[in-house]
Amino acid sequence: MEKTDYEYIVIGAGPAGVQMAYCMEKAGKDYIVLERNDSVGSFYQKYPRHRTLISINKKHNYFKEREFNLRHDWNSLLCDEDDISFFNYSDDLFPDAGLLVDYMRDFTNKFNLKIRLNTNIVNVHREAAMDTRHPSRFTITDQNGKKFTCKVLVVGTGPILPHNPDIEGIEHADTYQEHTLDLKEYENKKVLILGGGNSAFECADHLAGSAAMIHMCTRTPVKLAWDSHFVGHLRAVNNNVLDMYHLKSLHALRQCDTKKFVKEEDGTITQTFEMELPHWNPPGTATFTSKGYDKVILATGWKFINIDMFDDTCKPETHTEGKYVVLDEHWESTVPDLFFIGTSMQSRDRRAASGFIHGFRYNVRTLSHMLCARYDGDELPKKTFPSIDAEELSKFMIERVSTTSALYQMGQGYLCDVVILKPQDKEKESGQDKMTGTVEYYYELPREWVMKNDFFMKQEHMMIVTIEDNHHRFPKMSVTEFFKPGDMNPRDCKCTAFPQGVYYSYKHGQLQEDLHLGGSLVVRADKQIFVGDNNPNRFTNKLKNLLNRQIGIGRGDHFERLFEQDEWEKNYKPWSQEEIERRRQMEMAQKMVTSECRLGLVE
Template sequence: MAERTDYEYIVVGAGPAGVQMAYYMEKSKMDYLVVERADGPGSFYRKYPRHRNLISINKKYNVFPEPEFNMRHDWNSLLCDEEDPLLFTDYSEDLFPNAGLLVKYIEDFCKKYKTNIRYNTNITNVHRDEKSNGHKSRSRFTLTDEKGTTFTCRVLMIGTGPIVPHEPKIPGVELIDSYQEHSLDLEEYKNKKVCILGGGNSAFEVADHLAGSAGLIHMFNRHPVKFAWDTHFVGHLRAVNNNVLDMYHLKSLHALRQCEATRIWKTEDGKFSIEYDMHLPNWDPPGTGRFVTSGYDKIISCTGWKFLNIAMFDDSCKPEMHTEDKYPVLDEHWQSTVPDMYVIGTAMQARDRRAASGFIHGFRYNVRTLTNMLQNTYNSKELKKQIFSPIDQEEICNFVVKHISVVSGLYQMGQGFLCDVMLIKKDGDAKTDAPTAGRVEYLRELPQAWVKKQDWFMDAKMAIIITIEDTISKYPTLSATEFFTPGDANASNCKCSPFPQGVFRVYKNGKMAEELYIGGSLVVRADTRNFDGDTNPERYVNKVKNLFFRHTGIGKDGFYEQLFSPDMWPKVYRPWTQEEIAEQTKKEVDKLKKAQQFECSISILRPQVDVSDM
């Protein structure tokens, strides 16, 4: 019997995203195939990261017992609905484990759970035909592998991950080493002068590896380095890779330069020279200098990846790209500009530069959500929902506060990227403190941007969008990355919180009627006491009950929302005197003035300077 090659869904790539998709498609009995060019799953991690330590957190012990809560801090496991799931935390207790263990974990996942994956199948061409079927137009994709075998499908998903190195357009770049192929032998770098192009985690990963061997390291990046501890975005520079930065600030030879390389060449002595532009806003007059640094023994390009191999698609289905062809253009549910072609895995970060889509702990939730959305779109299955009927204020509000206290998907895909939706369908308008006829339909983990375009949401008389969001950006100033002063704990609407918190937005016929920030806590839970003496741990659910009553008239209102009871407040809180307020204000003003008093002593701008000895 000839091997079957036609499917409704085909996934290209059996990395963590492709395997996660296969797991959920198998459970949903969808007609699918995953094709993978290597001889096993997770092959990217056989080589990358080059220095083998993952930067995805592997925190096994988290105080709280709920498995769902613990997934917030397990960044490498795939999602699994079984009672005894296979977890990566059982493979290592290291906070940043060796990447080889992740390969073993993904292989074991495919052995334990049924998946339809065809290995050693390297797709080299993708073609799309638009065919008419009666009154409906129905596309088909044809995929051809390097052996000439063809596969066809109605819906195509690309999960190839970081597949093509993003090579900077610098004359002479072909002469230097790359992140993908540079030598890991530290003997080659002993007391050498090394230049690294790039300012992301891969560049700092290389620099960290070489920091003890190289005599001098210069890092060139055209943009300011963004730090994860400032931005709270997992894709920016992580502390685990910042030893070179530490040495730079402590004046230990290694250094960072914010500049743009314009040319590289090799000199007669076999060393490298690099020309670069540097913006100098503090010079007099401000301008741009063009400099040359010579004498590098090694230059290594660490400028990231492109997340689609655009050469794989012929003109019938070539998706649009952005950011120097690094990312595909995606709509609200990860569909590319080619109809019926979706992108999964780390490339989902094309729409998400604030949450965690670029890492397993983010895109695993996106993949689960997309599986449900695909069945809704192509197989006419309703989106999964939980029904509460009759509507009981106490039941629904307690449920949702407990849910956001442990849920991992909304937590990882915060900043409102994924959201839960409560559709409130009430019978009658009379206010009552008893359960009332009607129903609440609760839908989980949908892309918020997609939800707001759906007729069922825009036409809903009342809906509540629920997210978990980091609101640190709402602080007017924030100068310290290591310490956050809590916002006003007695505020009913805590828009300034140093910790992620539940956010409830009430919509009526598609228009927002109220926005409630319920407040955060150190452990990001709304169902526990924050500290000894926390006399009102129910304040979170009380805020939600009051909100629910304000807009539905169901149940009661007047629930107490403050941190402390009135009699407790003067026992734990001492307001500052006017003198203390003035002193604190002066400190902040002095700090701001100091930051603005930086002056550059160099006042002459030369068109080109050789700074070989810098």
């Protein structure tokens, strides 16, 4: 008799579903993945429509560690085998999307993952718990009426439906999902593209050489990834039309709110839109009509949940007009035991990389560990040190932030490592390099979950380890101003263009200190990072000094600066007060001119 009852069921065999299958298979769990199409990774058989991935495949990164190189391999799934890497499928920096399907198929076969294809789930139902011995379970029905049951349901269906706006006459527009790619259909035509994200610019880039004019319309300003440091915003690989607009080559962008489309007798489409005009005198909102469009394409994004799949017993809450499902700190929905993985994980994350494989693969692995701990009593992954050795622990923590790909990709404090220090006889051994006690080092946990977890927050000595950049601290700086090294003050390295390890020290849940390690181009603190770095041990020294301040172990006078004193005086010339004042006045004058231009007060 065919098995239909499982502890864990995953819906969707995209990258997230396959990653979860690998984690469940490795842990020896009772699971199955149900996929509606005839192949794993089937989304990439069609999307992106123009067949070039924007996830980088940078094979040559100087350092040899596989973990380090995953920082620049945005397509591989996580596993313990070196020979199954997307690096083996293409040398291109931005590969063809079809190769991702080949890679995922081979990955699935290599690890003999339990995936059932051609199984389209049409209904999800949740039975109420009868008692503690008979907890609630999900019943999942496919297109043929076949039913599966499970205790824990994980949904990884990805971008499942188009997120089209509610606009009168929207039926006259084509969609990103279905518009023709035949360039002859657009030759010398006037094309309107609704949307300002990567899919909209992907369409525009494809048509830029054929269409006579492309007008791109978006309700909000276009956000550039190089400015925001968020991988989901407009990437340089797609921004040719933006370049052409500013270089006066007919294509254009318009920030407006489209209200109506009308199809005229000659077959062209008229757009009615509103535009806010804060720089007019007086400021106001105007309504405009733009005529003569031969094609209109909707590239307004996706919904990451098909809410109709869930009946009233387990319908999760959503937000952003039904685009995202509401998730808590460890990706559980408002329905108990119902979790969402993959691109839907960006519901909680608009700063790191949860919307892409190179981000959510770590979220999925972390969630698998948390599921096994919660439902099966397994331990969360950790390393235990049998004593507190300042030298050993500092070197380990430096090597960790120097090579980890998880904290690198899911930085900004989204995923973190947690260090619990349990010293004994502290007063007796204070000042020595070693101390009786233990250290527990936990890997890759959601920081918000940690901050709400009593086990961690009640510890007498706890540290949170992340990798962060500080771009958000300087919102008025342009991307071209972030080319200079950060402040060399050993206790204040927050002004830097580069990501860096950050260590937060807590006592009974109260923040005691945060230490910014200092950034570098390669984000490594375990090696000499450039010629002339005459104190490569300064990073380890910073941690030794931190441990001394927080628990009294070791000395607290380890040298932390880049330059020795004589080198500092030779290589660094502080500005005089006159030079500082002159620079300040120049910057103020420039800001004033910029502000006046934006308000239309000067030409």
